[in-house]
Amino acid sequence: MELFSNLAMGFSVAGSLANLAFCLIGVLLGTLIGVLPGIGATATIAMLLPITFQLEPVSSLIMLAGIYYGAQYGGSTTAILINMPGESSSAVTAIDGYQMARKGRAGTALAVAALGSFFAGTVSTFLVAIFAPPLTAIALKFGAAEYFSLMVLGLVMSVALAHGSVLKALAMVVLGLLLGMVGTDIYTGTPRFTMGITQYADGLNFVALAVGVFGIAEILRNLEDETDREVMTKNINRLLPTRDELRQMIGPVLRGTGVGSVLGILPGGGAILASFASYTVEKKLSKNPREFGQGALAGVAGPESANNAGAQTSFIPLLTLGIPANPVMALMIGAMIIQGIVPGPNVVSEQPELFWGIIASMWIGNLMLVVLNLPLIGLWVKLLTVPYFVLFPIIMAMCSIGVYSVASNTFDLYAVAFFGLLGYLMSKLRCEPAPLLLGFVLGPLLEENLRRAMILSRGDASTFVTRPISALLLLMALGVLVLVFLPQIRKRRDEVFTESDA
Amino acid sequence: MKKLLGALCAATMLTAPAFAQDYPERQITMVVPFAAGGPTDTVARLVAEKMSGDLGQQIVVENVGGAGGTLGAGQVAKADPDGYTVLLHHIGMATAATLYRNLAYDTPNAFEYVGLVTEVPMVIVARKDFEPTDFKGFIDYVKANGDSLTLANAGIGAASHLCGMLLMQALETPLVTVPYKGTGPAMTDLLGGQTDIMCDQTTNTTQQIKGGTIKAYAVTTPERLDLFPDLPTAEESGLAGFEVSIWHGIYTPKGTPAEVNERLSKSLQTALADEGVAKAMADLGTAPSSAEDAMPAALKAKLESEIARWKPVIEAAGVYAD
Numbered sequence: 001m002e003l004f005s006n007l008a009m010g011f012s013v014a015g016s017l018a019n020l021a022f023c024l025i026g027v028l029l030g031t032l033i034g035v036l037p038g039i040g041a042t043a044t045i046a047m048l049l050p051i052t053f054q055l056e057p058v059s060s061l062i063m064l065a066g067i068y069y070g071a072q073y074g075g076s077t078t079a080i081l082i083n084m085p086g087e088s089s090s091a092v093t094a095i096d097g098y099q100m101a102r103k104g105r106a107g108t109a110l111a112v113a114a115l116g117s118f119f120a121g122t123v124s125t126f127l128v129a130i131f132a133p134p135l136t137a138i139a140l141k142f143g144a145a146e147y148f149s150l151m152v153l154g155l156v157m158s159v160a161l162a163h164g165s166v167l168k169a170l171a172m173v174v175l176g177l178l179l180g181m182v183g184t185d186i187y188t189g190t191p192r193f194t195m196g197i198t199q200y201a202d203g204l205n206f207v208a209l210a211v212g213v214f215g216i217a218e219i220l221r222n223l224e225d226e227t228d229r230e231v232m233t234k235n236i237n238r239l240l241p242t243r244d245e246l247r248q249m250i251g252p253v254l255r256g257t258g259v260g261s262v263l264g265i266l267p268g269g270g271a272i273l274a275s276f277a278s279y280t281v282e283k284k285l286s287k288n289p290r291e292f293g294q295g296a297l298a299g300v301a302g303p304e305s306a307n308n309a310g311a312q313t314s315f316i317p318l319l320t321l322g323i324p325a326n327p328v329m330a331l332m333i334g335a336m337i338i339q340g341i342v343p344g345p346n347v348v349s350e351q352p353e354l355f356w357g358i359i360a361s362m363w364i365g366n367l368m369l370v371v372l373n374l375p376l377i378g379l380w381v382k383l384l385t386v387p388y389f390v391l392f393p394i395i396m397a398m399c400s401i402g403v404y405s406v407a408s409n410t411f412d413l414y415a416v417a418f419f420g421l422l423g424y425l426m427s428k429l430r431c432e433p434a435p436l437l438l439g440f441v442l443g444p445l446l447e448e449n450l451r452r453a454m455i456l457s458r459g460d461a462s463t464f465v466t467r468p469i470s471a472l473l474l475l476m477a478l479g480v481l482v483l484v485f486l487p488q489i490r491k492r493r494d495e496v497f498t499e500s501d502a
Numbered sequence: 503m504k505k506l507l508g509a510l511c512a513a514t515m516l517t518a519p520a521f522a523q524d525y526p527e528r529q530i531t532m533v534v535p536f537a538a539g540g541p542t543d544t545v546a547r548l549v550a551e552k553m554s555g556d557l558g559q560q561i562v563v564e565n566v567g568g569a570g571g572t573l574g575a576g577q578v579a580k581a582d583p584d585g586y587t588v589l590l591h592h593i594g595m596a597t598a599a600t601l602y603r604n605l606a607y608d609t610p611n612a613f614e615y616v617g618l619v620t621e622v623p624m625v626i627v628a629r630k631d632f633e634p635t636d637f638k639g640f641i642d643y644v645k646a647n648g649d650s651l652t653l654a655n656a657g658i659g660a661a662s663h664l665c666g667m668l669l670m671q672a673l674e675t676p677l678v679t680v681p682y683k684g685t686g687p688a689m690t691d692l693l694g695g696q697t698d699i700m701c702d703q704t705t706n707t708t709q710q711i712k713g714g715t716i717k718a719y720a721v722t723t724p725e726r727l728d729l730f731p732d733l734p735t736a737e738e739s740g741l742a743g744f745e746v747s748i749w750h751g752i753y754t755p756k757g758t759p760a761e762v763n764e765r766l767s768k769s770l771q772t773a774l775a776d777e778g779v780a781k782a783m784a785d786l787g788t789a790p791s792s793a794e795d796a797m798p799a800a801l802k803a804k805l806e807s808e809i810a811r812w813k814p815v816i817e818a819a820g821v822y823a824d
């Protein structure tokens with residue numbers, strides 16, 4: 001079997017003492033920056049890039065990849081503990097994870113996230129190893145029409161399943177869509193909703209928005225009433241999940257891994273949908289959908305697995321095509337080029353040791369993360385006992401540094417302040433931030449692909465139904481709508497994005 | 503208070519004359535007006551590392567992306583002219599002068615010059631099953647099929663957009679332009695056969711051409727490239743005057759002392775003469791600029807001639823970025 005000899009070669013590369021050390025440094029750094037609110041993998045990798053020039057290409061990429069998925073891990077820690085997601089995927093974890101923490105189950109939530117991520121990471125690493133080339137071929141079949149239909153499906157899944165406060169959820173999605181419109185229209189070059197501020201010409205910064213509506217708003221809300229927080233710290237349960245909880249998470253983790261792996265392959269924004277899609281699926285399949293938003297275990301296990309699976313499989317377009325799926329991947333390409341390796345379709349055959357070494361290191365890194373993080377959970381949870389007057393200024397300072405470091409743009413800091421206030425107002429009006437964030441990330445993709453598909457078809461709208469993959473996705477969207485609006489089923493459904501203050 | 507002022511005056515008098523000789527005394531910031539990891543960032547980091555060695559001070563690359571590179575350029579235009587803030591920008595420095603009608607700085611008068619860094623050639627490419635077999639066939643085919651063909655680019659003001667505009671004018675044939683948000687997605691769709699034609703830098707196209715995932719037709723330089731000796735130049739195939747390269751230059755804010763620019767220029771020449779830099783650039787399908795080009799005068803001349811050259815092209819196309 002060629003696969004096994006390739007994997008063996010990969011493990012011999014990744015298993016060398018030096019590379020193990022770099023992998024460890026990478027995941028450690030990644031976890032640390034992931035835990036610091038607002039500071040993301042992009043900024044860290046950009047800062048560390050010059051250091052990697054002195055290393056072997058394999059070692060430097062192993063380390064950078066470690067930072068990337070380490071940060072994914074660490075990012076869910078802040079989402080659970082302080083309701084501060086650093087990227088779109090952990091925004092979903094924040095919904096139920098933070099509620100679990102508020103009920104004193106922070107340890108369980110963190111452990112579930114870590115174990116789910118590890119399982120998903122293992123499965124998707126093997127998926128990358130076995131199916132990378134054929135999966136790439138499928139990804140290339142996704143043109144603008146297909147992406148548009150995929151985004152429609154994503155939006156329908158989240159909006160249509162919303163029930164009680166469907167109007168508010170819808171309003172938040174639309175507000176998110178509008179915020180997503182800020183910036184230069186890529187087709188005409190016309191600035192939209194920038195109020196003449198050039199700094200917003202490329203749109204609002206996602207991290208600024210997320211940190212504002214989730215984190216800052218939460219801090220403001222907490223400052224109103226400190227009793228809430230005492231509950232959170234006094235009732236901390238045992239740190240590791242019980243056997244029963246472990247059993248509960250099997251289904252969500254398996255489904256999350258599947259959903260995440262499939263969506264992660266699509267370079268045009270599939271990974272963004274992974275955790276949202278998984279959350280929707282779990283809520284739909286759950287016997288107690290009312291639990292969701294109140295601290296449902298499945299609402300953490302599923303999306304966290306999907307998120308990590310997507311993070312791993314998003315390496316596929318990078319490794320097989322040389323095309324970055326997100327800004328972190330773009331940085332890794334920069335690192336490879338400076339090392340004298342120009343990524344492209346030939347990397348697999350020309351640099352087999354690099355390709356398989358990185359794949360093997362991904363699994364090793366995931367193992368390290370779980371070993372590293374399980375004991376750390378106790379420490380993270382203790383952070384919750386740090387008094388307000390110490391913790392909050394630190395969080396605010398970290399957020400500001402993190403947001404500023406993304407593009408050295410002071411206007412992003414104004415955006416944090418503005419969205420912090422908006423988020424606080426929203427929480428007073430009982431509107432959820434998650435649909436807003438979903439609208440914000442999906443809206444621009446929806447518009448961009450709709451218009452591109454129409455350009456490519458010369459204005460013929462039938463392109464969405466005559467292309468088979470696109471038609472299938474639209475049919476699925478229709479199916480979801482029908483399911484939701486069938487009255488008898490409707491009774492059993494609750495909103496997807498509730499995170500009521502109860 | 504008087505004493506303090508006196509001390510301050512003395513201090514400035516002491517440091518001022520020594521300034522140029524002792525330069526650089528601290529870390530230098532090189533602003534790259536694009537995201538980290540992109541082709542311009544890669545070029546910047548390659549030379550910044552070697553220049554640091556020569557200057558004896560670290561050059562730190564700072565990515566100030568946004569608004570087609572005009573935010574980063576604007577920031578440097580306003581920076582102290584002391585040589586501790588420099589800008590590495592590409593052809594967009596010249597085209598933004600026309601593409602943006604409300605720039606915060608006056609391009610030809612807001613900067614001093616250090617020198618040219620590299621001129622990246624471009625290649626006219628198409629999806630791998632595009633019918634024509636050579637560039638002459640390509641010209642005929644495109645002229646015959648005109649608006650049934652699509653031309654991808656990485657967004658307004660991008661290298662691929664500039665080259666695409668020039669190509670349509672040279673062929674006197676409008677194609678259906680499909681803009682993307684960056685080179686990555688544009689290239690993905692070309693690989694998948696969703697679009698037909700693109701013209702992009704060798705930094706982005708070389709590996710794909712070698713891997714056979716896209717088809718190359720011609721290069722946009724006056725001479726053939728060592729990298730692709732079989733590819734004709736656009737000019738030799740009948741497109742007279744069709745020549746584009748993505749030239750990169752290093753600038754300092756207006757008022758930076760000439761000695762400082764000279765010092766930076768010398769250091770740039772040293773970096774460009776480095777074998778490692780030459781090899782890394784060769785892998786990307788480009789080459790370091792010659793010592794004569796890596797000089798202030800050469801960059802100044804280049805910028806001025808390119809502003810004049812692109813103005814009518816952009817105005818004829820009627821696209822603006824604001």
